[in-house]
Amino acid sequence: MSGEKPARPGPEAMKRMVQLLQQGAVMLAETCPICGLPLFRLKNGEVVCPIHGRVVIVSSDEEEREVHIDEAVKLAEYQAALRVQSALESGEPEEVVRWLNVIEAAERIRKLREERASSRGEAPGRVGRGG
Numbered sequence: 001m002s003g004e005k006p007a008r009p010g011p012e013a014m015k016r017m018v019q020l021l022q023q024g025a026v027m028l029a030e031t032c033p034i035c036g037l038p039l040f041r042l043k044n045g046e047v048v049c050p051i052h053g054r055v056v057i058v059s060s061d062e063e064e065r066e067v068h069i070d071e072a073v074k075l076a077e078y079q080a081a082l083r084v085q086s087a088l089e090s091g092e093p094e095e096v097v098r099w100l101n102v103i104e105a106a107e108r109i110r111k112l113r114e115e116r117a118s119s120r121g122e123a124p125g126r127v128g129r130g131g
């Protein structure tokens with residue numbers, strides 16, 4: 001008896017999985033880094049999750065964690081955008097402001113992470129050209 005429940009596909013995911021198989025996709029041993037469902041390889045070679053669509057398979061644990069964080073931030077931004085929209089429609093300015101703050105925070109985190117990622121990739125020492 002393990003504490004963590006294995007990912008159980010909901011009815012929507014099941015439907016998608018069946019569709020993918022019908023399209024000739026192959027179920028892989030790898031699982032989605034976001035939801036833990038099995039990934040499928042399409043005929044064109046693309047690897048997709050039944051829920052999240054195209055996902056990136058990473059090898060190292062660190063990379064996997066990074067992808068998790070990126071996806072979570074993106075998801076938060078997206079979900080917040082949806083809330084803003086529905087709050088606008090139902091005329092709830094407080095909710096609009098609340099979710100806009102979430103979007104702003106998510107954007108800030110994303111930019112910071114992008115900066116960090118690019119400074120890691122490029123040669124260090126862009127500042128101070130000497131002289």
Ligand SMILES: [Zn+2]
Pocket residue numbers: 032033034035036037049050051052053
């Ligand atoms: Zn997924």
